[in-house]
Amino acid sequence: MTQSLVPQSQSAEVSTTLHVPFHRASVGEDEVSAVSDVIRSGWLTMGPKTLEFEREFARYVGAEGAVAVSSGTAALHLALEAAGVRAGDEVLLPTTTFTATAEAVVYTGARPVLVDIDPVTMNMDPEDAARRVSARTKAIIPVHLGGQPCDLKQIHALAHTYQLRVIEDAAHALPSKYQGRSIGQTSEFTCFSFYATKTLTTGEGGMITTDNACAAERMRFMRLHGIERDAWKRYRGDGSWFYKVLEAGYKYNLTDIQSAMGLVQLGKCDSMRQQRAAIAASYLAAFSPCEELINPCVAEGRETSWHLYVLRLRLNRLNVDRSEFVASLARQGVTCSVHFIPLHLQPFYQRTFGYQAGDFPVAENQYHACFSLPIFPGMSNAETNHVIRAVLNTINGSRVDRLVAVHADPTSMQ
Secondary structure (H helix, E strand, C coil), rough: CCCCCCHHHHHHHHCCCCEEEECCCCCHHHHHHHEEEEEHHHCCCCCCHHHHHHHHHHHHHCEEEEEEEECHHHHHHHHHCCCCCCCCCCCEECCCCHHHEEEHHHCCEEEEEEEEEEECCCCHHHHHHHHHCCCEEEEECCCCCHHHHCHHHHHHHHHHHHHHHHEEEEECCCCCCCCCECCCCCCCEEECEEEEECCCCEEECCEEEECCCCHHHHHHHHCCCCCCCCCHHHCCCCCCCCCEECCCCCCCCHHHHHHHHHHHHHHHHHHHHHHHHHHHHHHHHHHHHHHHHHHECCCEECCCCCEEEEEEEEEEHECCCCHHHHHHHHHHEEEEEECCCCCCCCCCHHHHHHCCCCHHHHHHHHHHHEECCCEEEEEHHHHHHHHHHHHHHHCCCCCCCCCHHHCCCCCCCC
């Protein structure tokens, strides 16, 4: 007989005044000083500091060029536009991602063709992607969920077979590596996000890396209204008021204020990754003995940024669901999130493109079992240990009988 459906974890919860947020930005006086210097310079919008940020970012990831933009979404949109994706085309992308990945495709007039995920890495399943290629497929967007690199070898093989452009969504993947190479130097386009919660933040912002010089030039003038050459120079002492509008472009430029902050953050990128990796190691050591939990597994030949630590529950061994589990953690002062609600379950994609529940069973199953723990630079040992205790408390108060679990899912004990 199963235990009561009333979450027994409540009896195991600990009362505490310690509250661990899901994220706390790792910014300090160095960023304040850099931003203040830019403000004092009088040049606030895109200018020389942004060009410096582009050069240093390209050098850091090992790319030929980098284009700074106002958001990761803008980065995806500009990359798709430069790749020639237009109305009537199709673009492959995983259903387990944030809406920005797909909405950038919608901006071009193309159709986002959703793909199921690999049950181990939770990244795009290349075999499922291959089944969804059509004569209209123009590009593929692999998303490095949580910083875990996708199987780029298979994805590039698929792209080569069907002549697809590859645009990596690396919003989570700075700094991550695939087979010894930094994410940002493998595909034709790689798009990064510098949103407030990301591994490098400028508050808002993004970057596209590419070795395609013509595409980089296209993206540079499309990010600022489609004006030829360096429109930002018009207001310098040696600039000219004259300009030509070559295309109906966008307002996607990054400011020097943001770029100054980004340069400081870039200098800390390796140390911040090491701090996240140390927290991940503590989580892994604490949770590995728990049969009720599935820890993130970093595939061979890959290094993750540890932007996220995604835990999954073996729900047949618990008398609570994921939402109840997360609520228990919240009552114990631990704030979690879920990455992500699959796009095929979202009203817009159902209404506009005809997707429905059940279309992508692997993604759906993983969604109902997953949640993300706090993991950020500056997280103290006390905070890390508190998260661990809260998770273990909830597990200990929510277990079902082992024999019942086997009966519910005979394969789950393997």
